[in-house]
Amino acid sequence: MNENNQKFKNDKFIVEKEGSANFFLHSVDKNNIPSKSMVVFYNKKMEINRDVTNLAIMAYNKLFNQNKLVIVDSMAASGIGSIRMLKECKNVKKIYINDINPMAIDLIKKNIQINNLKDVESLIKISKKSANLLFSELALMKQDEKPDIISIDPFGTPNLYIDSAFKAIKKKHSLICITATDTPVLFGIRKKACLRKYMSKPLHTDYCKEIGARILLYFISRIANINNLGIHPLLTFYSNHFIRIIALVFKNKERIFENIENYGYIFHCNNCGYRTSFKGNILQIPHICMSCEEDQNLDLAGPLWLGKIHKEDFLHYLIELNKYSDFKNKNKIEKILSFTLEEINMPISYYNIHKLCEELTLQSVPKMDLIIKKIKEKGYLASRTHFDFISIKTNMEIKELKRLLSSL
Numbered sequence: 064m065n066e067n068n069q070k071f072k073n074d075k076f077i078v079e080k081e082g083s084a085n086f087f088l089h090s091v092d093k094n095n096i097p098s099k100s101m102v103v104f105y106n107k108k109m110e111i112n113r114d115v116t117n118l119a120i121m122a123y124n125k126l127f128n129q130n131k132l133v134i135v136d137s138m139a140a141s142g143i144g145s146i147r148m149l150k151e152c153k154n155v156k157k158i159y160i161n162d163i164n165p166m167a168i169d170l171i172k173k174n175i176q177i178n179n180l181k182d183v184e185s186l187i188k189i190s191k192k193s194a195n196l197l198f199s200e201l202a203l204m205k206q207d208e209k210p211d212i213i214s215i216d217p218f219g220t221p222n223l224y225i226d227s228a229f230k231a232i233k234k235k236h237s238l239i240c241i242t243a244t245d246t247p248v249l250f251g252i253r254k255k256a257c258l259r260k261y262m263s264k265p266l267h268t269d270y271c272k273e274i275g276a277r278i279l280l281y282f283i284s285r286i287a288n289i290n291n292l293g294i295h296p297l298l299t300f301y302s303n304h305f306i307r308i309i310a311l312v313f314k315n316k317e318r319i320f321e322n323i324e325n326y327g328y329i330f331h332c333n334n335c336g337y338r339t340s341f342k343g344n345i346l347q348i349p350h351i352c353m354s355c356e357e358d359q360n361l362d363l364a365g366p367l368w369l370g371k372i373h374k375e376d377f378l379h380y381l382i383e384l385n386k387y388s389d390f391k392n393k394n395k396i397e398k399i400l401s402f403t404l405e406e407i408n409m410p411i412s413y414y415n416i417h418k419l420c421e422e423l424t425l426q427s428v429p430k431m432d433l434i435i436k437k438i439k440e441k442g443y444l445a446s447r448t449h450f451d452f453i454s455i456k457t458n459m460e461i462k463e464l465k466r467l468l469s470s471l
């Protein structure tokens with residue numbers, strides 16, 4: 064028994080509640096800031112991630128795959144996500160609950176016991192493996208026994224697990240749910256790490272959260288492509304310093320090729336804030352801003368995903384399901400999902416209104432609804448964005464937006 068195991072052998076437990084599940088946590092973990100150093104990881108702030116994942120699984124089961132589901136929770140920690148899936152999603156054929164940490168496995172077993180899951184115990188398969196090993200074992204199974212859904216929820220980047228997950232998952236109408244918490248990397252604070260981990264250049268701009276999400280989508284899609292697969296994003300969800308991608312997986316060469324058309328770059332002028340996107344490979348990088356015509360201030364992000372990041376009917380269904388949920392985060396989820404619906408057909412990027420007002424030395428910040436109304440009155444598109452509640456998406460150019468803000 065290693066030192067850590069010895070230390071926590073007689074540890075006391077506390078009981079917590081989340082969604083429909085009760086679960087034990089090591090009491091020493093109770094007041095820790097969520098981190099790798101916990102005996103078994105748990106982060107209350109990620110409850111919304113698990114809520115939305117369950118809504119997404121139910122919506123997927125209704126809209127795209129009505130069969131009983133084989134699910135893999137590849138990094139389960141306390142098992143809270145899996146237990147909630149079993150209790151809240153119902154139509155489960157089999158669930159693999161896996162974690163590499165032996166202490167997590169002990170806790171998962173304890174947590175299954177206190178949730179009265181006796182009648183579904185035969186559906187549960189617990190393992191203590193590296194996620195990649197589990198995926199490579201699943202990859203050898205017959206097509207109809209392979210997982211319909213794979214969830215990847217690592218510490219930091221999911222990049223090391225995506226290739227083997229695509230090898231393991233069913234090739235038709237399956238669902239991939241991938242979290243990244245390395246937001247400083249994806250948002251361009253750690254630019255070199257992003258180039259290394261995601262093969263893409265980030266930009267630390269006002270709309271870096273959207274750029275980061277699109278880099279992650281691009282990366283997942285490219286790894287799907289080399290496995291002869293493609294992804295169709297259903298929901299791209301940012302909250303509390305994590306990004307969760309929920310996407311359908313398909314195998315169809317023509318559609319994969321259409322996806323490749325979604326890859327491209329964003330140009331951003333550091334002088335005037337003008338931004339534009341460019342599909343495909345750039346052979347000659349422009350240096351002069353198309354708006355202010357300043358030389359040498361034009362930067363770029365990419366390659367990244369320029370296509371749609373959510374699917375509209377899926378969002379409608381999530382919103383409907385959320386109405387009947389009793390999640391603690393119900394109102395927050397409703398707000399986020401309504402903004403995802405608003406932003407679905409809007410141009411890439413958004414403008415931080417507070418920052419623009421400060422730059423313009425305005426006395427006060429006009430109400431978001433008023434700004435959107437005024438932009439629309441001038442014939443442009445405008446919406447809120449779930450990436451940032453103090454920002455607006457619009458196809459009005461930044462120069463005109465500044466003029467409009469000054470006039471309000």
Ligand SMILES: C[S@@+](CC[C@H](N)C(=O)[O-])C[C@H]1O[C@@H](n2cnc3c(N)ncnc32)[C@H](O)[C@@H]1O
Pocket residue numbers: 103104105106109113137138139140141142143144161162163164167192193194195216217218
């Ligand atoms: C962020 S936590 C997962 C949280 C969990 N999904 C939840 O909802 O509470 C990451 C977990 O991955 C586990 N882990 C780290 N590397 C792993 C690997 N290579 N394979 C499987 N599990 C791993 C850790 O032990 C940890 O429990």
